[in-house]
Amino acid sequence: MPNRIRLLLVDDQILSRGLLRSGLERERDLEIVAELNRSDDVVGAAKRHRANVALVDAGGPGSDSITVTTRLRTSMPECRVVMLTTYGRPVHLRRGLDAGAKGFALKGSPVPQLADAVRRVHLGLRVVDANLAAENLRYSETPLNADETDTLRAARDGGSVAVMAQELDVSERVVRTRLWSAIGKTGAHTRSDAVDIAERNGWLLD
Secondary structure (H helix, E strand, C coil): CCCCEEEEEECCCHHHHHHHHHHHCCCCCEEEEEEECCCCCHHHHHHHCCCCEEEEECCCCCCCHHHHHHHHHHHCCCCEEEEEECCCCHHHHHHHHHHCCCEEEECCCCHHHHHHHHHHHHCCCCEECHHHHHHHHHHCCCCCCHHHHHHHHHHCCCCCHHHHHHHHCCCHHHHHHHHHHHHHHHCCCCHHHHHHHHHHCCCCCC
């Protein structure tokens, strides 16, 4: 069939990739031209197979999906990226769109819905799953002030309060005060919990 949309699938999970392939192959205007279980060779594969749209697992192994999206946009802008992600990861949405992804869909979305997203992205439109958009809005406002955000960023490396104080150029007392405040605002119980919660919600993006 002429003028079919050529798809590149990138997903490390064989089962989910297989389900995705079998579903999309039923769409007469879509063609799976290549499959990868890692994101390292996305750009090369997209060029070799002249892919129109790359469906990329946002959390898969290999090169960071954000980096891959940026490289693909730069070296092969005619191949548009749709990221496949899960609930609770709004950080991927914001960073992915900034990197140049044209679509975001939930893993496990009904095939007709995903196929429609592929078609619209291929036309140059931006498509974001409604549930992901709602989830992103829910977490878009950070409860942390700038000092607390900087302190949790410093805490990501797991260093001592003394090391953090030196890095932030403040006293150890100030670091402890900021940490306790951040723990309270995020609803966490420990420093590491606060970092995890803030990371998941995208509050520590530089």
